[in-house]
Amino acid sequence: MMRTDATTNGKPAAARDRRSSLGKQVLGKEVFGNEASVGGVVFGGDVVAPLSDPIHCDVPALRGAEIAAVYYDRRMAGDFYEFLRVGPSRLLFALLDMAGRRTEIREPLIAAQQTFHTFAPTLFAGDDFNEATAMMELCRQINDTILRSGVRSCPAFMGCYNEDMGTVCYANAGHTPALLRDHGGVTLLESTGLPLGLFSLATHSASACHLLPAATLLVVSRGIVEAECEGDEFGMDRTAQAFQRARGASAHALCLDMLQAVHDFTRTPPTHNDVTALVLARKNAAGSL
Numbered sequence: 001m002m003r004t005d006a007t008t009n010g011k012p013a014a015a016r017d018r019r020s021s022l023g024k025q026v027l028g029k030e031v032f033g034n035e036a037s038v039g040g041v042v043f044g045g046d047v048v049a050p051l052s053d054p055i056h057c058d059v060p061a062l063r064g065a066e067i068a069a070v071y072y073d074r075r076m077a078g079d080f081y082e083f084l085r086v087g088p089s090r091l092l093f094a095l096l097d098m099a100g101r102r103t104e105i106r107e108p109l110i111a112a113q114q115t116f117h118t119f120a121p122t123l124f125a126g127d128d129f130n131e132a133t134a135m136m137e138l139c140r141q142i143n144d145t146i147l148r149s150g151v152r153s154c155p156a157f158m159g160c161y162n163e164d165m166g167t168v169c170y171a172n173a174g175h176t177p178a179l180l181r182d183h184g185g186v187t188l189l190e191s192t193g194l195p196l197g198l199f200s201l202a203t204h205s206a207s208a209c210h211l212l213p214a215a216t217l218l219v220v221s222r223g224i225v226e227a228e229c230e231g232d233e234f235g236m237d238r239t240a241q242a243f244q245r246a247r248g249a250s251a252h253a254l255c256l257d258m259l260q261a262v263h264d265f266t267r268t269p270p271t272h273n274d275v276t277a278l279v280l281a282r283k284n285a286a287g288s289l
Contacts (some may be wrong), residue, residue, distance in 0.1 A: 005077065058083075061164045065211075065282045066192070067093060068251035071221075072259050072275040078105050078154070079221045079274035082116055086124035089163045092116075095219045095278050098146075098154040098197070108149040108197075115145040124160060131160055131169035132206035139171050139196065139204040146197035154197040157219045159280070161211075166282055168217060171206045176225050177236065179243050182215035186240045189217075214284040216251075218243050220258060223273035229263045234265050249289065251279040 069081040078098030085091050096112065098105045119141045123134040135158065146154050159170035159179055172178065174195030177188040193204030211217060220239060227234040242261035248254035255277040262275060281289045 043127075062091065062161070063089075064166075064287075065161070065163065065280065066251035067091070067161075067278075068255050069093075069095070069276065069278040069281045070252065070255040070259060071277075072223075072262075072270060078102070078109065078278040079223065080109050080113070081276065081278055082113060084117060084120055086121055086160070087126075090124060091161045091163070091280065092120055092124065092158065093161065093280065094156060094158040095175070095221065095276065096156045096196075097221050097274070099152055102207070105152070108146055108152060108154075111145050111149065111198075112142050112154070113137055115142050123216040131162075132208070135160060135171045135206040136204055137171055139173055141204060143173075143204075144200065147200055152197040153195045153223065159217075159219075161280060166211045166215075167208055168211065168280070169206055169208045171204050173204050176220060176222055179218045179220075179240055180209055180211070180215065181218070181243055182212050186244055188240070190235070191218040211280070211282040213282055214289065216243075216254065216280050216289065217280040218258065219255070219278040221274055221276040223270060223275040224258065224262050224277065226273060227266050227270050227275065229266050234262055238265065251281045253289070254279045254281065254289075 002233040010126060048191040067083065071079055071081075078096065078100055080096045080098070082094045082096075083091065086095075094116065096109070098109055099113075116138070118220060120138055122128075123137055124131070138158065141155075142156070146152055153174070155175040156173040157170065158173075159168045161168050170178070171191065171193065172189060172191045173193050174191050177190050180187045180189060187209075189207070189209060192207055194202050196204075210216075225236055225239055238261075239258075246254050246257035246261075248257045259275060260268060283289055
C-alpha cells in the first residue's frame with residue numbers, strides 16, 4: 001500500500017480516507033523530501049513486482065522546498081519522470097511523455113534517461129555557467145538520442161531548481177503548460193519549443209520563473225488534461241482550478257489532490273493514457289507550504 005506523508009495526518013478524516021482510497025490505485029515511486037518508495041500493483045494488500053522500466057533515481061532532500069511525483073495506477077504509455085542533483089544548490093527534474101505504448105517505447109526511454117544522466121552533470125557543473133544554455137544543450141542531446149530509434153514525439157518539461165535563489169530555469173518542449181501558483185494566482189508556463197524526437201535540427205529555448213516562498217510549481221502529463229467524461233475533456237482550465245483549490249500539506253499530497261480531481265471528474269479510474277503529476281513546492285518562512 002502506498003506510503004502517505006506524515007504531514008497529511010493533520011487533515012480531516014474524510015480527506016485522509018479519500019487519499020487512502022486513491023492510494024490503493026496508485027502505482028510507482030512517490031518521492032517526498034528525501035524519502036522514496038518503489039511500488040508495484042496493489043491487490044488486496046499484496047504488492048506484485050513492479051514493471052520493468054527505466055530506473056528512477058532517489059531525489060535528494062531540498063532546502064526549504066519539497067518535490068514529488070506520482071502516477072495513477074498501471075502505466076500504459078510513455079510518462080516518465082526523473083530527478084538528478086547536479087550541484088550543492090541545484091536539482092534537475094523532468095517529466096517526459098513519449099508517444100506510444102509502454103512495450104514499444106521502453107528502450108528509447110531508457111536511452112533518454114542515460115543521456116540525461118550522462119550530460120546533465122557536466123552541463124550544469126560548477127557555478128560559472130549559463131543555466132539557459134545548459135538546458136538548451138540538454139534538450140538537444142536528448143532529442144538526438146530519441147531520434148536514433150526513429151522519429152517519435154516526446155513532449156518534455158525539464159527544469160533546474162536553484163535552492164539558493166528559488167528560481168527554476170526550464171524548457172518546455174511541446175509539453176502541456178506547467179502551472180505556477182503563488183499569491184497572485186496561477187500562471188501557465190507555456191511551450192518553449194517543439195516536442196523532442198521529431199526533428200534533428202530543432203532548437204529549444206529556455207525560460208525562467210521565480211518561486212516565491214509558499215509558491216508551488218505543478219507539471220502534469222497529457223493524460224490529466226485529456227481525461228474525458230461524456231465527451232468533455234478535463235482541460236487546462238479545470239486543471240488550473242483544481243490546482244488553485246488544492247490544499248495538500250506536502251508536495252506528495254498536492255500530487256494526490258490533482259489525481260483525485262481527475263478521478264472525481266471522470267468518475268472512473270483513467271485508462272485512456274498515463275496520468276502523472278509532479279509538484280515542486282517552496283516552503284514559507286515558517287517552514288510549511
